[in-house]
Amino acid sequence: xxxxxxxxxxxxxxxxxxxxxxxxxxxxxxxxxxxxxxxxxxxxxxxxxxxxxxxxxxxxxxxxxxxxxxxxxxxxxxxxxxxxxxxxxxxxxxxxxxxxxxxxxxxxxxxxxxxxxxxxxxxxxxxxxxxxxxxxxxxxxxxxxxxxxxxxxxxxxxxxxxxxxxxxxxxxxxxxxxxxxxxxxxxxxxxxxxxxxxxxxxxxxxxxxxxxxxxxxxxxxxxxxxxxxxxxxxxxxxxxxxxxxxxxxxxxxxxxxxxxxxxxxxxxxxxxxxxxxxxxxxxxxxxxxxxxxxxxxxxxx
Amino acid sequence: xxxxxxxxxxxxxxxxxxxxxxxxxxxxxxxxxxxxxxxxxxxxxxxxxxxxxxxxxxxxxxxxxxxxxxxxxxxxxxxxxxxxxxxxxxxxxxxxxxxxxxxxxxxxxxxxxxxxxxxxxxxxxxxxxxxxxxxxxxxxxxxxxxxxxxxxxxxxxxxxxxxxxxxxxxxxxxxxxxxxxxxxxxxxxxxxxxxxxxxxxxxxxxxxxxxxxxxxxxxxxxxxxxxxxxxxxxxxxxxxxxxxxxxxxxxxxxxxxxxxxxxxxxxxxxxxxxxxxxxxxxxxxxxx
Amino acid sequence: xxxxxxxxxxxxxxxxxxxxxxxxxxxxxxxxxxxxxxxxxxxxxxxxxxxxxxxxxxxxxxxxxxxxxxxxxxxxxxxxxxxxxxxxxxxxxxxxxxxxxxxxxxxxxxxxxxxxxxxxxxxxxxxxxxxxxxxxxxxxxxxxxxxxxxxxxxxxxxxxxxxxxxxxxxxxxxxxxxxxxxxxxxxxxxxxxxxxxxxxxxxxxxxxxxxxxxxxxxxxxxxxxxxxxxxxxxxxxxxxxxxxxxxxxx
Numbered sequence: 001x002x003x004x005x006x007x008x009x010x011x012x013x014x015x016x017x018x019x020x021x022x023x024x025x026x027x028x029x030x031x032x033x034x035x036x037x038x039x040x041x042x043x044x045x046x047x048x049x050x051x052x053x054x055x056x057x058x059x060x061x062x063x064x065x066x067x068x069x070x071x072x073x074x075x076x077x078x079x080x081x082x083x084x085x086x087x088x089x090x091x092x093x094x095x096x097x098x099x100x101x102x103x104x105x106x107x108x109x110x111x112x113x114x115x116x117x118x119x120x121x122x123x124x125x126x127x128x129x130x131x132x133x134x135x136x137x138x139x140x141x142x143x144x145x146x147x148x149x150x151x152x153x154x155x156x157x158x159x160x161x162x163x164x165x166x167x168x169x170x171x172x173x174x175x176x177x178x179x180x181x182x183x184x185x186x187x188x189x190x191x192x193x194x195x196x197x198x199x200x201x202x203x204x205x206x207x208x209x210x211x212x213x214x215x216x217x218x219x220x221x222x223x224x225x226x227x228x229x230x231x232x233x234x235x236x237x238x239x240x241x242x243x244x245x246x247x248x249x250x251x252x253x254x255x256x257x258x259x260x261x262x263x264x265x266x267x268x269x270x271x272x273x274x275x276x277x278x279x280x281x282x283x284x285x286x287x288x289x290x291x292x293x294x295x296x297x298x299x300x301x
Numbered sequence: 302x303x304x305x306x307x308x309x310x311x312x313x314x315x316x317x318x319x320x321x322x323x324x325x326x327x328x329x330x331x332x333x334x335x336x337x338x339x340x341x342x343x344x345x346x347x348x349x350x351x352x353x354x355x356x357x358x359x360x361x362x363x364x365x366x367x368x369x370x371x372x373x374x375x376x377x378x379x380x381x382x383x384x385x386x387x388x389x390x391x392x393x394x395x396x397x398x399x400x401x402x403x404x405x406x407x408x409x410x411x412x413x414x415x416x417x418x419x420x421x422x423x424x425x426x427x428x429x430x431x432x433x434x435x436x437x438x439x440x441x442x443x444x445x446x447x448x449x450x451x452x453x454x455x456x457x458x459x460x461x462x463x464x465x466x467x468x469x470x471x472x473x474x475x476x477x478x479x480x481x482x483x484x485x486x487x488x489x490x491x492x493x494x495x496x497x498x499x500x501x502x503x504x505x506x507x508x509x510x511x512x513x514x515x516x517x518x519x520x521x522x523x524x525x526x527x528x529x530x531x532x533x534x535x536x537x538x539x540x541x542x543x544x545x546x547x548x549x550x551x552x553x554x555x556x557x558x559x560x561x562x563x564x565x566x567x568x569x570x571x572x573x574x575x576x577x578x579x580x581x582x583x584x585x586x587x588x589x
Numbered sequence: 590x591x592x593x594x595x596x597x598x599x600x601x602x603x604x605x606x607x608x609x610x611x612x613x614x615x616x617x618x619x620x621x622x623x624x625x626x627x628x629x630x631x632x633x634x635x636x637x638x639x640x641x642x643x644x645x646x647x648x649x650x651x652x653x654x655x656x657x658x659x660x661x662x663x664x665x666x667x668x669x670x671x672x673x674x675x676x677x678x679x680x681x682x683x684x685x686x687x688x689x690x691x692x693x694x695x696x697x698x699x700x701x702x703x704x705x706x707x708x709x710x711x712x713x714x715x716x717x718x719x720x721x722x723x724x725x726x727x728x729x730x731x732x733x734x735x736x737x738x739x740x741x742x743x744x745x746x747x748x749x750x751x752x753x754x755x756x757x758x759x760x761x762x763x764x765x766x767x768x769x770x771x772x773x774x775x776x777x778x779x780x781x782x783x784x785x786x787x788x789x790x791x792x793x794x795x796x797x798x799x800x801x802x803x804x805x806x807x808x809x810x811x812x813x814x815x816x817x818x819x820x821x822x823x824x825x826x827x828x829x830x831x832x833x834x835x836x837x838x839x
Contacts, residue, residue, distance in 0.1 A: 013721070014723040017687075017689060191675040191677065192682055194641075194673075195673070195738070197643065198641055199668060199694075199698045199745065214685060343731070515761070520836045521836050553761055556764070557765075558790045563817060
């Protein structure tokens with residue numbers, strides 16, 4: 001990047017709306033970049049996206065092709081990460097499985113915080129009986145262990161990847177609602193909200209234009225940090241046979257398949273486990289870095 | 302006579318994305334048994350000077366000085382363990398808002414006892430007596446009640462008095478007061494100042510009074526340092542404040558609305574770059 | 590312009606009810622600048638918040654430009670008549686909204702046209718210049734933020750401006766600039782001011798008349814000239830005046 005572009009971006013006196021917005025983004029990027037571990041997380045996740053995007057071209061073999069003659073082979077030149085009980089190439093299954101993982105994580109990350117944001121900010125902003133009704137509902141959801149509730153949902157709706165995602169989303173919104181409500185309560189009485197009220201701004205405008213932008217950043221951080229938990233819950237459902245159904249190469253289900261052979265053929269369960277571990281870690285690192293950038297309390301410095 | 306505190310070329314800098322930011326740029330002064338006022342606007346480095354003396358500048362901030370001596374003994378960048386012994390026992394600090402500097406879950410009495418016990422080693426009844434004495438010394442009428450009260454149960458003025466009692470319990474030689482009355486109403490303010498003044502004078506302590514209020518410092522202190530952009534731009538006896546020569550000091554004085562002199566428009570300050578680095582208008586007597 | 594009669598404001602419900610203002614009455618004429626003086630907790634800011642509807646637990650009578658207001662709801666016309674500037678410029682601007690966004694939203698809400706042009710005029714009138722239009726609050730100093738807040742209040746072209754300690758969070762040199770700006774705006778636009786402050790000198794400089802408050806009640810009403818001469822009738826106002834003349838040893 002040239003020196004002038006940099007100066008343009010870092011200018012304290014932006015001349016256009018676009019420059020102001022780009023400048024703010026660039027400042028954030030600089031803060032994020034200073035955190036080496038967060039960068040590592042970002043690189044891993046970009047790699048995951050790449051792998052998922054080009055799975056058919058990247059995977060060395062067909063993930064569904066069984067070859068009983070080659071079953072439970074240790075890692076070798078032919079099968080880099082070995083083969084499973086049906087002789088399928090584990091590497092190819094992991095690569096195709098990344099699509100499923102991303103699908104689950106992405107959908108839950110889109111649905112749960114949005115429900116949470118909506119419920120939490122409305123409850124915090126409206127107060128009174130609206131607050132009571134919404135937060136007691138949230139409490140009911142919080143009272144159940146997450147995985148048990150998800151199990152109940154899946155059991156009722158029937159096993160399958162779509163239902164698993166739905167169950168995870170429905171069970172993971174309450175903490176976001178609580179977070180958003182707490183933020184709203186502190187923002188609600190701020191002078192800038194009072195000032196906007198004095199201009200005649202209605203509740204909907206205050207909620208969407210003024211309160212949401214401040215809540216969203218802490219929610220994004222929280223979601224990134226929770227991603228690991230969501231992947232693990234999805235894997236847990238898969239492991240119990242209630243998530244992805246065979247022969248789908250879902251990582252949790254793959255661990256479940258490998259469980260029987262774990263003592264003699266460790267790689268069957270360990271390889272997908274390792275993949276889950278790395279991706280979870282990457283999301284955690286990314287969340288930490290995002291907190292540096294998005295936390296409004298540190299934002300002014 | 303050696304001064305209580307001697308500071309030469311004190312500098313505090315913080316690394317930032319675009320090089321290092323110098324909050325304090327070469328401050329020098331001597332403090333005897335007197336009331337020294339340090340005045341400046343926000344960002345002038347006045348508070349940072351006080352924190353640097355107490356070793357309270359947090360990393361990555363860096364403190365350097367040619368000399369930073371307490372009774373002829375260097376206290377520059379002492380290890381935290383030795384600094385902690387010094388803090389409270391020999392130099393104390395009163396902060397702006399008692400709400401944030403008193404521990405909310407401990408009674409006032411216990412906090413004063415604690416600070417006394419830590420530095421004198423005496424505990425039990427002796428510490429309790431001392432605490433009640435101190436509360437009486439800061440003119441709290443009902444010391445027994447305040448002794449057992451929690452910080453949220455007393456008013457701001459009372460809290461600031463308790464804070465002063467706590468800071469003076471170990472009999473320090475120097476008290477650094479950082480805007481001790483800015484959070485208080487005027488009527489309470491004068492009372493707190495009077496108490497602080499009496500204690501400091503009776504005990505022969507040195508006081509560094511950091512404030513943004515030029516008039517107040519002029520009335521309360523013996524000597525005044527005026528800081529601008531991390532440097533001392535002028536130093537003069539407090540009673541000569543109205544005869545200040547530096548344009549910055551004059552500008553500050555003139556920009557205040559006054560009850561006794563109505564004006565149509567307030568004069569505003571035209572800042573000049575030369576103030577940042579020009580020589581000090583009135584150097585220390587005897588030169589440095 | 591503003592008439593307040595027997596105003597009571599309270600917070601909470603019995604038995605924890607706190608009466609913040611008790612039986613306050615005063616009248617501010619059109620074009621006048623009126624000061625409310627008192628120490629913390631005297632209820633001076635609470636009156637402004639009751640007038641603007643930010644507090645709805647009040648009784649008594651509030652009339653703005655001859656129109657009585659009730660409860661919490663305020664009409665569109667009210668917002669075009671009355672605006673407020675808050676004490677802390679660090680808390681009164683949304684941290685994620687640029688100056689441009691703040692002003693254009695305000696103008697939009699007030700149903701103004703030619704928004705681009707008006708933003709430029711507004712920035713000029715508070716002495717900021719157009720270079721500030723796309724800055725975020727963290728790129729502004731305290732004085733500049735307060736100028737933005739004043740611009741926001743002026744956007745509606747109000748007649749009555751409520752000033753809640755507009756300079757107490759600022760350095761004295763910046764305070765002088767803001768006070769001069771407020772004085773200029775009042776002269777040029779024929780505004781009416783109600784200014785709350787704990788600083789008697791500031792109120793004496795800015796206002797024609799003032800009321801001294803203590804513990805939620807108005808102790809005394811006097812002119813700025815009387816204040817300057819120290820001609821206070823009540824003991825409390827005299828004490829306050831003596832205290833704010835500064836510290837005297839003894």
